[in-house]
Amino acid sequence: MKSTLETPIPTEEKSLSEVPSVITREEAYAIVSGETPLTEALDKAYKVREKYFGKTVRIHVLDNIKNGHCPEDCGYCAQRKNANSGIQEYSVKSSEEIFEDAVKAKENGAYRFCMVTAGTGPNAPTTEKLALTIEKISKELGLKVCLSAGLLDQEKAERLKSAGLDRYNHNLNTSKAHYPEICDTHTYEQRVETITHLMKAGVGMCSGVIVGMGESLHDLVDVIFEIKNLRVISIPVNFFLPIAGHAIKNPQALSPEFCLRTLIAFRLVNPDSEVRIAAGREGHLRGLQGMALYAANSLFASGYLNVKGSDAAETIRTILDAGFYPEFSSGLGEEIDWEVALGKDHPYAPENFPDLYKYKKTKN
Numbered sequence: 001m002k003s004t005l006e007t008p009i010p011t012e013e014k015s016l017s018e019v020p021s022v023i024t025r026e027e028a029y030a031i032v033s034g035e036t037p038l039t040e041a042l043d044k045a046y047k048v049r050e051k052y053f054g055k056t057v058r059i060h061v062l063d064n065i066k067n068g069h070c071p072e073d074c075g076y077c078a079q080r081k082n083a084n085s086g087i088q089e090y091s092v093k094s095s096e097e098i099f100e101d102a103v104k105a106k107e108n109g110a111y112r113f114c115m116v117t118a119g120t121g122p123n124a125p126t127t128e129k130l131a132l133t134i135e136k137i138s139k140e141l142g143l144k145v146c147l148s149a150g151l152l153d154q155e156k157a158e159r160l161k162s163a164g165l166d167r168y169n170h171n172l173n174t175s176k177a178h179y180p181e182i183c184d185t186h187t188y189e190q191r192v193e194t195i196t197h198l199m200k201a202g203v204g205m206c207s208g209v210i211v212g213m214g215e216s217l218h219d220l221v222d223v224i225f226e227i228k229n230l231r232v233i234s235i236p237v238n239f240f241l242p243i244a245g246h247a248i249k250n251p252q253a254l255s256p257e258f259c260l261r262t263l264i265a266f267r268l269v270n271p272d273s274e275v276r277i278a279a280g281r282e283g284h285l286r287g288l289q290g291m292a293l294y295a296a297n298s299l300f301a302s303g304y305l306n307v308k309g310s311d312a313a314e315t316i317r318t319i320l321d322a323g324f325y326p327e328f329s330s331g332l333g334e335e336i337d338w339e340v341a342l343g344k345d346h347p348y349a350p351e352n353f354p355d356l357y358k359y360k361k362t363k364n
Contacts, residue, residue, distance in 0.1 A: 015203065017231040017270060021228055021269040021271070022048060022268050023265075028221050028224060028265045029217060031261050031268070041261065045263075048271045049294065051271070053297040057298060057326055058274065058327045059109050059299065060112045060298065061114065062300060063105065063113065063115050064117075065115050076182060076246055092126065095129065095136070106143050109326055111144065111298075111326075111327050112145070112146050115130070115134075115149075116149075119150050120151055121149060124156075126149075128159070130163075132163065135163040138166075146166060146234075147165055147167075148169035148170065151190055157198045158201045165203055167203065168205060169206040171209065172188070172207055172223055173191075173209055174210065174215050175215060175222040176222070177219060182214075204233045206233075207227060207230065207235065208232075208236035209235075209238065210238040211259070211262055212254045225269060232270070232273060234276065234298075235266055235270060235273050235276060237266055237276065238279040239259055239281065240254070241279055241280050241283075254280075254284045256284065256286050259281075260288050263292050267296065275297060275298065276297075276298035277293075277296045277298070279300070281299065290322035294322075299315065301315035
């Protein structure tokens with residue numbers, strides 16, 4: 001089975017969304033509330049997704065380059081101060097360690113390598129270290145790089161851009177009205193200010209949400225349209241993971257259908273933005289992960305910051321099973337024979353059958 005996809009990989013990505021929403025706030029609310037029939041909403045989303053992204057799916061790999069030791073008190077995070085979540089804490093990895101992680105990410109099919117560090121924001125020496133590491137990964141591996149390092153000023157944003165930074169992640173997470181309920185050590189306005197600095201520097205923004213932290217449906221619609229207003233080009237949609245030590249007051253139970261409807265709303269409000277299924281897809285979307293790709297065009301492989309997720313082979317299989325194709329930093333996957341590439345990992349590969357038999361011969 002070889003891919004015959006004709007849609008070319010873009011040689012140069014946009015840094016800002018340029019296409020207006022195709023639905024109103026009222027229509028977005030009707031989708032997330034369940035008023036609009038699911039098949040009707042999904043069909044509309046798929047037509048928009050196909051127009052701007054064909055049948056490609058971008059795979060991102062996260063590298064948590066510094067874990068814990070964070071002074072911030074974001075209620076959803078395992079790394080927040082006083083969380084006592086049981087995670088292993090470590091200081092910033094060396095440049096050599098980060099580069100080796102990037103090599104592995106590329107080998108596993110990553111389109112973009114995402115470096116994440118805990119903390120309020122990097123100081124000048126750390127910013128320079130990150131800049132030099134980004135430059136090395138970009139030049140020597142040809143791999144696109146995204147960084148998430150907290151609050152930045154204009155000078156630091158400019159330095160990272162000059163190093164070749166492709167994307168910067170700084171999630172809004174929730175609506176302005178709901179933000180004080182999830183964090184009290186920095187403000188929603190500070191997050192927007194950081195996004196503004198990076199956009200002014202010419203860095204494409206990656207900014208999304210965490211769904212299920214006690215927000216109302218109106219809060220959800222508000223942040224979807226705020227992301228649109230900021231013209232964000234890459235949108236990770238996380239579904240809240242109730243990690244040990246979290247401080248979210250009213251976490252919500254999320255059904256697979258609701259998660260799918262949320263992704264549909266993001267696609268229709270942000271037609272030309274990369275919509276990524278992020279943390280929580282395995283446990284919240286469950287059997288609808290493949291269907292979710294009819295709205296989203298991107299996902300993470302090999303886990304999240306502090307929670308395990310699907311490995312690269314399983315992620316690629318999900319993409320192929322749904323009728324889509326993975327997009328690599330070097331191009332599309334149409335030249336790969338996926339039956340050979342995934343053969344040993346397929347549950348029905350001949351060598352796996354002995355472990356699948358319900359009844360086995362017993363030795364005398």
